[in-house]
Amino acid sequence: MITKIAHRVFFILLLVFHSMSSQEAQNDNGKTSFFGYIYSKNYKIPAEKATVKIYLANGHKTFIADENGKFEMPNEYVNNIDYVEVSSIGFEKKVSKIVSDTIFLDDYSNQLSEVIVNSKSKIKDELSFFEKLKSFETNFSWNAKAAVYIPKSNDNKYVKNLLFAVSDFGGVKNLKYLPFKVNLYTVDSLGFPYKPILEKDILVTKTDTEKWTTVDVSKFKVAIPDEGFFVVFIILDGKDYKTDFVWSKHGSIAAVPALKAYKYNKNYIRKSYLCRPYNYALLNKSDAWTLEKLHYMIDIE
Template sequence: MKFYLQAIFLLLAIQNFAQTTAIVQDSLTKKTIPYVNIWVDNENIGATSEENGSFIISNEALNKTLILSCVGYETKAIKLSHNNQVFYLKEASVQLEEVLVQSQKKTIFNTISTFDLETSTSGFGIQLAPWIVGRYFKYDETYEKTPYLNTIKLATNSNIKGAIFKMVLYVPDENGAPADYLYNEDIIFSVPKGLKETTIDVSKHKIVFPEKGLFIAFEWLTIDKNKFKYDLKDYNSKGYKKAFRYEPTLSAYITPEYGNTWIYLNARWKKFDAISVGKDKGSFSTLAIETILSN
């Protein structure tokens, strides 16, 4: 099976760039917050906080506004003014919907989207910043009989064992862009090495498919654990130099029409553009997701 990336990697040679270290904490408990998505506002510079809440970002970000977002917290814009700065995020207030507990009954499943791994010949990979890629699913009245998200399946390709990824669920705003979090906790999952189908079971969370529709999105974590290091050919010296990128990549398939795929980069959500080069020019890469609902 041929497989190519629609999102082009920026392959970074490992060098000693000038960098700034900072940390993210809960404003009330002062506990560190892992896996925070961090961008320089409207620039292609970003980072993810590590498990201990720390992150490293280019000195180009100094004296610029950072946008920090994380499931369960209010998004915050704040200037990065010095090294070892501490950023505080405020926990988001959430109005929990009442869950009706029913007597035991036979489980009904409803598959509302699927994909064929063999025909998923495109894909999404990141550069150096923590992109989020998501696909919108419209609500249908038939979902009333199976209102809960049960499992999400996607095709992942990883050069390392144990890379981790974040799934984020959004409700669209009036313009159709991803907006409010549907589920207010991180959904972190591990990705196997190689080209595999990865299944995420969310049945225990009782997440109701919203009538406004749903964005199922996946966020790359630019942390040390996800680095894939390799030797990159240097055509100037005719030798090799050390380089890295972040794993994994996600499979997609080519469609002639726009497939409701959106990208979060530069701290902005935007529709994913049509392919601009090659035999598929004018077509679209649609994120390959299998979605199963249940009662």
């Protein structure tokens, strides 16, 4: 029992470190840097070349985001900012007292603006045939939730099935046959998963060798709302699995089902999000959703 607890604590500490390192990194000079991402609030695509201007007691500094909306600054500035201005062509300027690792900019209301039209034209409703030829496995830990945004369709029919490309991971066989849960979530004001739509999560266990695991939800008569919704894949608590850890070619991993995913395309509208509760267990923070740089293979019929 002590060994299992020690393993779990070690694994949680690794996840906490991974979460913290997502906001800090070392630059070429070995100094710690803070970095974040800037997105369009309406379309959830990166605000390319956005400007982050911070005002300090002794002046100001300006940083430019890259094509993925990522910006970086020395960590020493973060706690000494009087205020910060974030701006980009085609977006309204945002002013704040603090700098965040995820920033959403409002699009200008003038839909005839050439910049807005060009930005919207980049949005893709589908990945290409060639993008779907290559997929890879992604693993999780206990209580993790993976979500994929599904926009409203034109037919407005009830959703019949939820589809999940459940898989093994790292050469470990039969992980895909372990149980998991699914649900549908609403969309919050910033475009993140919010509240469950179904009263209870649906418990699922894969029993075949098909590529897609199908979950029938037709009896719930759910139609996609105007703002869309999320299809959510949920890993159970550690006590609900017979084995805590297994050894894979990537090292020790939680013995839970994995999902397949496609390579990230910043213009694809079906963004993927991940909630890692264990990342925040030792920091006394609530569950938090983060945008993932991949596309989980989750779909609907």
